[in-house]
Amino acid sequence: MRNSIRKTAMAAVSVMAVGLPAAQAQTLNMGVGSPVTSLDPHYHQLSPNNAVSDMIFDKLVGTDSAARNIPGLATEWRAVAPTVWEFKLRPNVTFHNGNAFTAEDVVFTIQRLPNVPNSPSSYAAYARPIVRMEIVDPLTIRFHTREPYPLMPLDMTNVRILDSETHANAATEDFNSGRAAIGTGPWRVVNHRNGDRIEFARNDNYWGDKPAFERVNYRMVTNDATRTASLLSGDLDVIDQVPTSDLTRLRRDPNISLAETVGLRLVFLGLDHLRAPDENSPQITDNEGRPLGRNPLRDVRVRRALSIAIDRKAIAERVMEGAATPSGQFLPPGTYSHVPGLEAPEYDADAARRLLAEAGYPNGFRITLSGPNDRYINDSRIIQAVGQMWTRIGVRTAVEAQTWSTFVGRAGRQEFSSFLIGWGSNPDGSHPLRNILATYSRERGWGASNRGRFSNAEVDALLTQSLSELDNEKREQLLIRAQRIAAEEVAVIPLHIQTNIWATRRGFTHQARVDELTRAQDTRPAAAR
């Protein structure tokens, strides 16, 4: 008798001992480096907001971890006519409050996009190509466009679907308070403290893969060192934006594992194409500091020289601690419209000097290289390294790093001759082409981020052609040709594509995403070792 009591007691103790970690594992603690500013999925286009929106809401077209389109709330889609896209909607999907998802909700969502008051960066652009929406039946919707519009599925990967009933009069504040943060996604919002944390509970009625955890504590820990320390102390289970300076140490730690993937963010140098060949560029002088009387950057030989003078491997290995891949183009291998065979330019200082001499600058010139110091990973150290490499071929480079808020304005006013900047692409060549490489034009909405004002008629023509080509393979060829021309012309000097890195504690695994989004559904308990 006594023995059996003891056995029971021991069994209870061992159950507790085993049960405890399991119970703790029901809550996932995530630490993210960038603050989420709003739970309204149509208020502010920003990666951290999109990540959280992906947890609460769904899109017609989803994307997998490699940024390929996968069925979301739409199960299939196709262009039924050159100007008509048809989306078949997923049946039996409900919102967190039990409302059924139908085509009405899609219409409501598209109509809301341009009508979110005070939005500092709206999603209106995704509604603009659609001139008319047609509900064929409750689970089929057609978007009519003015012209053939091949980018419709891509656009739909950015639009989170709301409920026409629940959100009829919902303002951004209602989402932030959690009252209107109701979607079809894998997580329900339990509590939201602006800029501090968001608490989620699992949506047990989710139509897709069930998340592994019951609750998520999604915390914003913006200080890099603290985020790492909290992971080490066990207060956080997963962190994103692992600082490169901690990489060596974390790789050695047996309790920590890293999830890495090459991303979609290219860090590159922009060059002054705006000043004519016989004009002065604002930050270029001859070796005595006198105006040069011409803009050497308009000579492709000079641009090429500056490009091959850079030892990209050294930057990726030393400055970036291996958390970058040298690149000669915007998109990483394996993505749609990646240019095959276009590698990162090889480092060759001698060839660079020869090119400079051919272009009429045997003794080089002086230039200022600007860049932000708080935006991209190790940004100010990269421009220092580039500055030294340029100086080595005779282009005496002064480096000027400044805070992003000042830098980006000056770059937009074409105050720089050369500058470092980054670009996070959508996985489609038309995205960087249209925004960075196309000729600046307000009417067409092109080149809005073309801060160097590169302009090439052939690139523009190919892009125009691609934007009305509905055949995906033909379109890809057009985009590849356009990107190849821009690379041959050295429109910009690509440096490297950043690696996206997450770190998890023992017992957790995280699926790294090329689009940088940190979402709780991508974390799972690790299989027992």
Next chain:
Amino acid sequence: MSVYLLRRLIQAAGVVLAMSIIVFVGVFAIGDPVEILISPDADQMERERAIAALGLDLPLWQQYLIFLGKAVQGDLGRSFVFNEPALELILQRMPATLELAFAATFGAILIGLPLGLYAGLKPNSLASKGIMAGSILGFSLPTFWVGLMLIMVFAVQLGWLPSTGRGETVEILGTRWSFLTWDGLTHLAMPALNLALFKISLVIRLTRAGVRETMLMDYVKFARAKGLSPFRVTFVHVFKNILIPVVTVTGLEFGSTIAFSVVTESIFAWPGMGKLIIDSINVLDRPVIVAYLMIVVLMFITINLVVDLMYSVLDPRVRLDSK
């Protein structure tokens, strides 16, 4: 007294107005918030729409007048980032910061005063020398470094305290306070200590200097000669007289603790006003920056006033209506 108060209030209004102009112009000069807030793929049309939506298409003086007009009605504008009233955002974060600042200030007084007193009464003892040497460290070690070391030692190595964030809260009168729960206290300990370190050293040094100076005064000698107990001499006659500089400095320090706890808050991911302001500066969220600085100015004016009033309580010779 009332004349004095009135004069102080008029002065305060002038300071606030001047400050609002300086802040407005300064923030305007830093850069263009739309460039930072807007999605990089936004085209030119979308940029123009955003500029107009945020009211940034108007000339500066017009923007300022609109701001001023609304401000006198208690509306300090809406945050560009959160689309919520800036004042509300700041007030939401205020309890967390106040809690931290109070904890740090009380901690500084509770630790600093006795240590300073001891060091002043027994200046040549080994312990006093240790205290003074320690206070030099407290002054000179940078907050962010100490904060990280605290986390590394107490959270990562020893695992005694949670590394970051604010703990469980209890709602009292509509605001959330964390110092009433055990979880909250464990979260509060490290950031409060980190913030208090500088103040502890300051209080130690002020107290010690005050004690050493006062102990030589005639009235102390007289009190001793009269046969009063050393306890009474120290805690009634000396103590009261050294408090004036301590109160002044602690008061002003309290203000700067609230206003500039930025470093500690961002290291410990403490969801207070400091973290809000640094995040807002990074994205040039003008309404929040301006509202925050206005609140800070008001706070300093109030604290100065309170300190002046406390003088007159502590030292009857101080008259408020001095010319």
